[in-house]
Amino acid sequence: QQQVKQSPQSLIVQKGGISIINCAYENTAFDYFPWYQQFPGKGPALLIAIRPDVSEKKEGRFTISFNKSAKQFSLHIMDSQPGDSATYFCAASIGSSNTGKLIFGQGTTLQVKP
Amino acid sequence: KAGVTQTPRYLIKTRGQQVTLSCSPISGHRSVSWYQQTPGQGLQFLFEYFSETQRNKGNFPGRFSGRQFSNSRSEMNVSTLELGDSALYLCASSLGGGLGQPQHFGDGTRLSIL
Numbered sequence: 001q002q003q004v005k006q007s008p009q010s011l012i013v014q015k016g017g018i019s020i021i022n023c024a025y026e027n028t029a030f031d032y033f034p035w036y037q038q039f040p041g042k043g044p045a046l047l048i049a050i051r052p053d054v055s056e057k058k059e060g061r062f063t064i065s066f067n068k069s070a071k072q073f074s075l076h077i078m079d080s081q082p083g084d085s086a087t088y089f090c091a092a093s094i095g096s097s098n099t100g101k102l103i104f105g106q107g108t109t110l111q112v113k114p
Numbered sequence: 115k116a117g118v119t120q121t122p123r124y125l126i127k128t129r130g131q132q133v134t135l136s137c138s139p140i141s142g143h144r145s146v147s148w149y150q151q152t153p154g155q156g157l158q159f160l161f162e163y164f165s166e167t168q169r170n171k172g173n174f175p176g177r178f179s180g181r182q183f184s185n186s187r188s189e190m191n192v193s194t195l196e197l198g199d200s201a202l203y204l205c206a207s208s209l210g211g212g213l214g215q216p217q218h219f220g221d222g223t224r225l226s227i228l
Contacts, residue, residue, distance in 0.1 A: 032214025043204050043219035051214065089157065093214060100147035100162035100208060100217060101170045107156060
């Protein structure tokens with residue numbers, strides 16, 4: 001019940017296209033859902049996050065869509081660029097529990113071809 | 115504002131030894147969480163400290179321990195190292211006030227066990 005399932009494992013997109021990564025969870029107590037981007041040799045960097053009282057959140061080219069009833073959320077990268085090539089992780093936590101425990105998905109390696 | 119700093123960046127140890135990793139959080143952040151990242155298991159939560167107290171612990175053996183100092187800096191210790199402990203160890207800091215405070219990661223310590 002603590003798992004977060006992420007798909008696909010890898011993704012190849014043409015420059016200018018839309019990259020879509022999906023995550024699903026079981027624990028309905030999760031109330032905070034961040035996405036991280038990680039480049040080789042670097043730590044994960046927070047991209048965007050959402051709480052379940054919102055169905056969509058957009059920051060620049062990055063959008064999170066959240067479906068509370070389906071217990072799913074997804075990251076959309078519009079106008080994908082070669083510089084977006086990285087590994088993306090979704091995560092979930094019980095933010096209201098006042099602890100820092102993030103449960104991560106297994107990651108998606110995105111390659112954007114020029 | 116300086117980010118999360120982890121030292122050292124790389125470590126090579128042999129089985130049976132012990133190791134201490136250090137993490138300096140972003141100024142003003144009181145929560146420090148530690149994660150282990152491996153290709154097979156992904157990102158897994160080790161433990162979280164807030165105001166020098168461990169608030170949450172993941173499913174790791176007692177060989178993994180940590181502490182936090184009054185200036186919020188944290189150390190993680192692994193005793194009796196095993197080959198399977200080879201991983202990237204990441205720390206993340208946040209304000210720690212609950213309600214899903216964003217966690218910001220350092221670039222990690224790459225630990226290799228020979």
